[in-house]
Amino acid sequence: VVQLTQVSKIYSPGQAEVRALDGVDLSIDAGQFVVLLGPSGCGKSTLLNAIGGLDSPTAGTVVIDGTDISSLTDAQLTRFRRQKIGFIFQFFNLVQTLSAKENIQLAGELVDEPRSLAQVLKDVRLEDRADHVPNQLSGGEQQRVAIARALIKNPPLLLCDEPTGELDIATGRMILSLLRTVTRESSQTVLLVTHNTAIAKMSDRVLFMRDGRIVEDQVNEAP
Amino acid sequence: VVQLTQVSKIYSPGQAEVRALDGVDLSIDAGQFVVLLGPSGCGKSTLLNAIGGLDSPTAGTVVIDGTDISSLTDAQLTRFRRQKIGFIFQFFNLVQTLSAKENIQLAGELVDEPRSLAQVLKDVRLEDRADHVPNQLSGGEQQRVAIARALIKNPPLLLCDEPTGELDIATGRMILSLLRTVTRESSQTVLLVTHNTAIAKMSDRVLFMRDGRIVEDQVNEAP
Numbered sequence A, B: 001v002v003q004l005t006q007v008s009k010i011y012s013p014g015q016a017e018v019r020a021l022d023g024v025d026l027s028i029d030a031g032q033f034v035v036l037l038g039p040s041g042c043g044k045s046t047l048l049n050a051i052g053g054l055d056s057p058t059a060g061t062v063v064i065d066g067t068d069i070s071s072l073t074d075a076q077l078t079r080f081r082r083q084k085i086g087f088i089f090q091f092f093n094l095v096q097t098l099s100a101k102e103n104i105q106l107a108g109e110l111v112d113e114p115r116s117l118a119q120v121l122k123d124v125r126l127e128d129r130a131d132h133v134p135n136q137l138s139g140g141e142q143q144r145v146a147i148a149r150a151l152i153k154n155p156p157l158l159l160c161d162e163p164t165g166e167l168d169i170a171t172g173r174m175i176l177s178l179l180r181t182v183t184r185e186s187s188q189t190v191l192l193v194t195h196n197t198a199i200a201k202m203s204d205r206v207l208f209m210r211d212g213r214i215v216e217d218q219v220n221e222a223p
C-alpha cells in the first residue's frame, strides 16, 4: 500500500540547512496498524505530509497503491487524496465557519461510501456538540471533530498526527481503541504518530524516528 | 494571590445551555504550584481564561492580588495582565509573521525585568530554531516557543494550558521540570492544566474538575 524509497525533505531557511527527512525507506502492507514515535522535531509530521501528498519531497519516491504520486497532476493528486487517504492533522484544520456536524459531513461528501454521520458523532461522543462551531468547542472536542471527519470517509489509508494530544488519558484511550477497532473491521491501513506509548502496544508495528531517519522498526507479535 | 468566589460561565448557543463553569470557589496562595486535571470539555480552559482576565464570567468574582479584575477598565485590565500574568495557551497563539526569537522578545518588552532571551531559548532547546517563523517549526517546537514567551516575562502568576500536549514524553518531562524549577526560584504562582499525571506528583496541589466544578482538591505533602 505504501512504498517510500530514499525520501528526503530539506529546508534551507537562511544559511542553515534542515534535513527534516534524510533518506527514508519504508513499506507498509495493506491492513497494518503502524505507530510512529520520536522526539519533537524529528520529522514525523513531515513524513506524514509526504505520504499524504500534501508536501512534495526534495528527493526519493512515494508510491501509494502502485501509483507514484509525484507523477500525478495537481487535479489528479487532489482526487486521489480525497478518495484514498484520510488525514487527522496535528492542528485539526477545521473550517471555522462550519459546525462540528458540517465539518464532518463535508468530508463524507468527498467519497462514494461514507460511514453514517450519526454513528461517527456518537463514536467520538460529540452528539450534544454537533451544532457548535470550532470556537465554541474545547481543544479536545475540536480534536475529536477532526477524528470523526477522517473516520466518516472510511478511507483505505488513514494518516493520524498525534490524534490524542489534547485529550485526557481516559478519552485518549477510548479514541485509540475506537481507531483500532474501526480500522480493523474495514481492513484499513493506518499510520499513526503518537507520544502515547500505551497505543504502541496495541499496534502491529512500531517505528522510531530520529533526525529525519527511521532508526528502529519493531513488529508486535501479539498486539 | 488568586481568589474566585462562585464563578460561573454559561453559554447558550441555540436552545441548549452549556455551563462551562458552574459556581467555582478557589483560592491559591503565593508561590503555590497547582495542577488542574479533568476530562476533555470539563471547563479547564474556561477557568484559566476567567482567571487571566481573557473572558468575563457570567457570575461570581475573580480577585487577583487583592484587585477585583471585573472593576478594571479595558486599558487597566490589559496593563494588569501584561505585568502580572504569563499565559501559555492551549493553541499557542504565536504571531505567524515573527520568528521564534521575535515572538519571545515581544513578550519580554512588556515587563520591567524580563529574563534573558538567550537563556530562555536555551532552556527550551530552541537555539538553532530561533530564526524560524511558526510555519517552519514542528508542533512541539511551536509549543516550546509559547512556553519561552511566558517564561521571559518572569510573571508573578503563570497560567499554563496543557503546555506539553504536543511534546514527546522525554521533552515533556524536561519542560515540566524546567517550569517547576524556574517558578520555584522566583517564587511565582503557577496554575497548570495537564493530562500528564506524572507532573501531578511534582506539584503542591492537585485539583480535579468535572462538568464545570472543582470536585477534588488534594494537597501533596512532599512534592
Ligand SMILES: Nc1ncnc2c1ncn2[C@@H]1O[C@H](COP(=O)(O)OP(=O)(O)OP(=O)(O)O)[C@@H](O)[C@H]1O
Pocket: A129, A132, A135, A136, A137, A138, A139, A140, A141, A166, A167, A168, B011, B012, B013, B018, B019, B020, B038, B039, B040, B041, B042, B043, B044, B045, B046, B047, B090
Ligand atoms: N463559545 C462557546 N459556546 C458554547 N459552548 C462553549 C463555548 N466555548 C466552550 N464551550 C463549551 O464549554 C465546555 C468547556 O470548555 P473548555 O474549553 O473549558 O474545556 P477544557 O476542559 O479545556 O477541555 P479540553 O481538555 O478538551 O481542552 C465545553 O464543553 C465546550 O463545548
Ligand SMILES: Nc1ncnc2c1ncn2[C@@H]1O[C@H](COP(=O)(O)OP(=O)(O)OP(=O)(O)O)[C@@H](O)[C@H]1O
Pocket: A011, A012, A013, A018, A019, A020, A038, A039, A040, A041, A042, A043, A044, A045, A046, A047, A090, B129, B132, B135, B136, B137, B138, B139, B140, B141, B166, B167, B168
Ligand atoms: N518550512 C520549514 N522550514 C524550515 N524548517 C522546517 C520547516 N518545516 C519544518 N521544519 C523543521 O523540520 C523538522 C521536522 O519537523 P516536523 O514537523 O516533521 O517534526 P515532528 O516530528 O512532527 O515534531 P513534533 O512532535 O514537535 O510535532 C523540525 O526540526 C522543524 O524545525
Ligand SMILES: [Mg+2]
Pocket: A044, A045, A046, A090, A161, B138, B139, B140
Ligand atoms: Mg508534528
Ligand SMILES: [Mg+2]
Pocket: A138, A139, A140, B044, B045, B046, B090, B161
Ligand atoms: Mg482546554
